[in-house]
Amino acid sequence: MLKYLARRLSATFLVITLVSMSVFGIFAVLPMDPAALTCGKACSAPVIEANRHRLGLDVPVQVQYGRFVKGLFVGRDFGEGAAAFHCPAPAFGYSFNRHECVTTLIAEAFPVTLSLAIGAFVLWLSVGVSLGILAARRKNQWQDRAATAFVLVGTSLPTFISGILILLFVALKFNLINPIEMGRWVSPLEDPVAWFRTFIFPWIVLALLYAATYTRFTRSNVIETSMEDYIRTARAKGLNERDILRKHTLRAALAPIITLAGLDFAGLLGGAIITEGIFNLPGLGRLSIRAVLRDYDLPTILATTILAAVFVVVANLLVDILYAYIDPRVRVAS
Amino acid sequence: MAAVVLNDELNSTESQEIVQRTPKEIAWGRFKRNKVGIYAGGATIFFLACSIFAPLITRAFGVDNHTVYEGVLNEFAMPIGPLGGISWSHPLGLEPGVGRDVFALLLYGSQLSFLVAFISTFASITIGMLIGIATGYFKGKIDSTIGRFADFLLSFPGTFMIIALSLPLVQRVEAIGLAHENAARILVLVIFLVFFGWTGFYRLIRSQTMSLRERDFVMAAQAMGASSWRIIVKELLPNLWPTAIVFISLSLPGYIAAEATFSFLGVGVQAPASTFGLVLSDAVGYWRDDPAYLLIPCAILIAIVLALNLLGDAIRDALDPKAGR
C-alpha cells in the first residue's frame, strides 16, 4: 500500500507541475498584452515598458514560471524603492487590479466557493440518491415516473436559465432574500442563519442539475445490481428486502457514485462561474471571471486556473486511494 | 454490443414470433413501441425542420430576422401590445429597444445553435472514435500516453478557460485570416467544445473496443489472418455504431445548452446575429416590463433540449436496453 501511495503521489505531483506549466504556456502565447491594458491614455512605449516590468512580464515565460514557483515556496517581492512590498509564501503573485496578494484574494474567495460546493453537494447527493433508490424500488410505478420527470427537467435546464428564473421569479419577486445582503459572505460559525439564507438558492440551482444526473445514475445502478446473482441468492436465502437493499445492493451500487461525486465536488471547488455570477457570490468563479473581463489580471487568472486543475487532480488521487483501500487488486494493476 | 442486444431480445418473452430480424429492425421495433420516444422524435424533427427552413417559414409569416420594424415600439422603445407585442404579424412578439421580430430571431438563432451542436458533436465523435479504436485495439504505449493526456485535459477548468481564452483566440484567428467575426467566434467556440469534449467519447469507445477485441468473432478473424484494418472496419465498427448513435443523441442537447450558456456569457456569436443565449442575456434586463420576452425563449430552448434528451433516452433504450433500466 505504501509503495502504491508513493507512486500515485509522485504521479500527481508531476501532473500538477505539467498543468501549471501548460497554463503558463497557454496564456503566454496569446496575443493579449496585459501591460498595454494598464494604461490607456497616452500609453507611450516607456510607460508600457515600465508597466510590463512592474507586472513581471518583461522576462521570458520560463523565467516567469520560475519566479512563480519560487514565490510559492519562499514568497515574492514586488515594486521598487520605497514602494516595494512582499507577498508571503505561498505567493501566487500580486494583483495590481485589486491591490492584494493573489493568495489573500483566493483565501477570501475560497470559503464562499467551499460553502457553495458543500451545500450543493449534500443537497444533490441526498436528493439524487434517495430519489434514485426510490425510483428503482418502485420501478414503473408513479414514484419512478415522477423521478424520471424530475431527471428530464433537471438535465434539460441549463444552469443559467434555472438560476435566472429562480432569482427573478422566486427570490426577488417574493422578497425571499435580503437584497442588500445578497451574496455577501457570512461565516456559518458567526451567523449560520444568514449563511444559510445566502446560499440556499444557489444550492438549489446547482443541486437541480446534479441531482437529476445522480437520480438517473443511482436508479440504473440499483436496478442493475439487484439483478446480480448474489442478490438473487440472498433473496433465495429468504433475507428480507430491506436488508438486501441495505447490506448488499446499495453497497455495490453506490460505490461508483462516490467516485463520480468526488470528482464533481472537486470540479465545483474551482468555482461555479454561472451560479456565483447570477447570485453575486464572491467566490473563486467570480474572482476569475472578473479578472478576465476587467483588466486581464494575469496573476489572478493563472492562479485560479491552476488551482481549479489542482483540485481535480487531487480529488482523482483521493478517489484512487480510496479505491485501492477498498479493492487491493487496483494497487497491483496500476 | 449488438450481439448482446440480439440475445437479450431473443430470450425475452415478447418477441417469440421473431425468428430472423436484423439488430437494426429489432432496435427500430423497440423504438416504435416507446410512445415518448416517438413524440420526442417528432418534436425534434419539427424543431430541426423549423431551423433548416427558417428562411421559408419566416417568409410565410411575412417577417425576417434583420428588419427593424417601424411603429411597433412605443416612445420608450418597448413593444406595443400585450405579452411583448404578440400579434398575428409577430407571433412571438418584438425585441424591445430595436423592434426586430422575436420569432424570426429565434428561428435563425436555432440554426446557429444546431450548427454549433452538430459540428461539435460530429467532430468529438470522429476524434473520439479514431483515437478510441486505435488505442483500444493496439493498446501499448500510445494507449497509456493518450489515456494520461485525456486525464490531464479533464483536470482543466474547461468553462473558465473557454471564457478566458476565446477573445484572444478569436483575435488570432482573425489575424491569420482563417475566419472573421461571427464565423471566427463560432470556430473558436467549436474548437474549444471539441477540445474539452472528445475525451468522454474516446473513453467509451476505447473500453468497448477493448472488450470486443477479446470476443470470439474478433479472435476468429485474427486467427484466419485478417489484417488489423479489416478487423477494425468489418468487425469492430459495425459493433460500435450503436454506441456512437446513443452518444450523438445524448451529446446534442448538451452542446445546444452549452452554446446557449456561452453566448449568454458573451462568448460566441454577437449582434446582429442572434442565438438563444444572446436573446436571454438581453431579456434579463426587461424581466419586469416584458417577462414574455424572457420566458418565451426560455421555454423554447428548454423544449428543444428536452425533446433531444427524450429522443436520446429512447434511442439508447432501443439500442441498448440494459443501460437505462
Next chain:
Amino acid sequence: MSGLKTSRRILASTAAIALAVGVTVASGSSANAAEKPVTGGTLYFITNAEQFDHIDPARVYTGRDIAFLNSYLYRNLVSYKPVAGSAGSSLVADLATNTGVPSNAAKTWKFTLRAGVTWEDGSPVTCADVKYGVSRPFASDVITDGPQYLVQALDIPTEADGSSVYKGPYKKTGQAAFDKAVTCSGNTITFNLNRSFADFNYALTYPAGAPVKASKDTGDKYDLRPFSNGPYKIASYKIGDQLELERNAAWKKSSDTVRTPYPDNIVVRFGLAEDVRDQIMLEDQIPNTASLDALQPANLRAFFADPTKKDQRFNVYDPYVRYAAMNVKKGHMDCLDVRKAVFFAINTQALIDLSGGREFYGDPGDNPVKPVLGLDYKKTTGNIHDPNWKITGNPTYSASLLEKAKTSCPDAYSRATAADKGIVWDISNTATNQKAAVLIGDALKAAGINIKFNFIPSGQYYSTVQNRDKQNDISSAGWGADWANASTVIPELFTKEGGFNLSQNWDDPAYAAFKKKSDATKVETNRAKQAKGWQELSQYVMDQYWIIRPVFSKGQEVWGSKVGGVYYWEPQGNFGFGGMYVKN
C-alpha cells in the same frame, strides 16, 4: 461602470452609445430647504460596480468618486462649493486659506495652509504633506490612471521620450528638479509652472493635489486605505463587498468651512446585481439608501413615473458629451464625404429611444463642448442644423454623399461599401450596445454602407481603443470637461498631445493650423477671447466631422425615502454627497 483606465472624465464604457440640440441645463435639486438635516444614522449607497475605480487621491479620476471621497475622506487645497446649481462650480478655500494667488503671468501660484487641520491620528497636515502628495503622480509605474495636470504643468524638465525627469518619491530620481518646482516656506506652498495657467486652481480640485502623509504611504496599496484628514475615515474596505466609513474623531468642524458630516456611518455596498439594485430602489426596501448608478432604462422609467417618489430623484444634464470619434488616419475614415454619409444615415431617434428617450438619455448635440460650459459653447452650423439631416436618418442624402465619395476618394468609398470590407466600429460589449449595433447597421445598410462592429469587453474598452494600432475606423466614446473651460476638451480630444485623441487627426492637412490655434487659445488669459477661440475650433471639428453625432446626455440619480439633503453637484456631475443625511 468599471475599469475607467486612463485619463480623466471619460464616460464609463458600459454606458450606452447613442445620440443626441442642446438647450439650457436643467439643474436638479430636490433638497427641501425647509427641512432641517438630521445628524446620525447610517447612510447606504448601492452599486453594481465591484469597487471605486480608485480611492488613492493621486489616482482617482471619475466625477462620482472625486465627489464622494472629497466630501468624506480627504481635503484639497481648494474645493468646489458644496451647493446646488451653478454656484456649485465656484471655488472655495478648503485646506488653504484662499483660492490661490497667481503671479508672474499666472506661472507661479501660492497657497497658504489653514492652521489646525489634522490627520486621523491627530498629527497636523503640513506643507510637506501637500508637497509629498503632489510628488506621487510622477511615479508613473506605481500611481497609474490619475490626472496628469500637475505632472504636465509643473516646471520640471522632460526627457527625450517626453516623460518627466522626476520619477516620483519612491525612486527619488530627479528629486532636486521637483524640489525647485514645488517649494514650502512655513505654511505657504508655491507651485512654479512651465506655462501661464490662469485656472490652475481648478486643476487642484482634483485630489491628485491633496496632501498625503509620507509615513503612511503604502504605494500601490494606498489605493485600499488612504489616510484621512476629512470628517470620516475608512473602517473597512473590501473590493467586491463594501466600503465602510466611520467618523474621524480627529476632524474638527472649526478647521473645515466646507463639510457638514451628518450620518455617523456611511456604507457603500458593491457588486449588487442590477436587478437586485433596481428592486431595492423601486420598492424602497432599504429607505436610507441611495443608488450610485442609474437604474436600468425600464426600471428608471417606472421610478420616475411614480408620483410618491417625486422627492427621491433628479434628472439633469450630466457633464458628458457622448460621441462617435472618427479615426481620420489614412486608411481609416480619411474621406470627409464618407464620414458625412455615415452621420446622415444614422437613425438618431431610434438610438435615443433605445437608451431611454430624450427624457432620460439626452438630446442630439452639435458640438464637442456641452452648453453647460456656458461661455465656450456656441451653436454650430452644419451637422444637425443641415437641412438634409433627419432625426430618423436620411439614407437618400447619405447615398448621394457616397456617390460623391466615389470620385473624391475612391479607396474610402470601396472600403465603406464593399461587402468583404466595410467600416469597423469599436464599441464596448454591453446588452444596449449590441442593440445599438443592430440599429446602426440597419440604418447604414439603407444608405449602402457596410458596417461591422468590434465589441470589446467594457473593462478593457478605453485602453484598447486608445492604443493607436488597435483602434478601428470609428470608436464610441464619452467625455466631460474637467472644469468649466473647453481647454479641458478641445486640446485633449483633438491635438496629438491630448489625452483622449481618438481621431488620430495629426496627418490631416489642416491639422497644423488647428493645433496652432488651439495652443494659442489654451494660454489666452482674456477669458472672452479664449471662449471665442474654443467656439471657432468646435465649429471646425464639426465641419470636419472628426466626431459625429454628439449627444448632450442626461443623468439620473435616485434615492430612498429616508435620505434627505440631496442635491445635484454640477461640477462633479453627481450627488452633492456632503449634504446628504438620514431622516428620522
